[in-house]
Amino acid sequence: MRGYVSLFDNIVFVEGAAEEARMLAPVKVDLSFKIGAHFKNLNDVKLSLAEQCRNSGGNCVCNFKYGQKSRWLAIDDVAYFGDGSACVLSEDDYRLAIEKVQNRK
Numbered sequence: 001m002r003g004y005v006s007l008f009d010n011i012v013f014v015e016g017a018a019e020e021a022r023m024l025a026p027v028k029v030d031l032s033f034k035i036g037a038h039f040k041n042l043n044d045v046k047l048s049l050a051e052q053c054r055n056s057g058g059n060c061v062c063n064f065k066y067g068q069k070s071r072w073l074a075i076d077d078v079a080y081f082g083d084g085s086a087c088v089l090s091e092d093d094y095r096l097a098i099e100k101v102q103n104r105k
Contacts, residue, residue: 013060014060014062017062026085065082
């Protein structure tokens with residue numbers, strides 16, 4: 001795996017490529033048009049992407065990208081977005097990714 005690896009809701013997030021993963025489907029979220037968007041954060045982005053990934057049969061979001069965007073004419077002036085690819089890691093690769101995260105702490 002190339003890129004920063006994190007774990008959220010039992011889904012591995014890779015901010016880069018995971019050659020050992022099998023791609024399933026694109027995943028995407030834009031919290032701009034949600035009520036209370038200015039109260040949302042990166043965890044809300046990951047929660048939505050994790051759910052989409054799990055629904056696709058995956059255990060990993062590869063090529064994970066996220067950010068904030070501002071809007072000029074809105075009450076909720078800042079909102080998060082994110083995207084990536086739902087992927088499947090083998091049990092061994094999934095376990096190795098989790099160990100990588102745990103050893104970093």
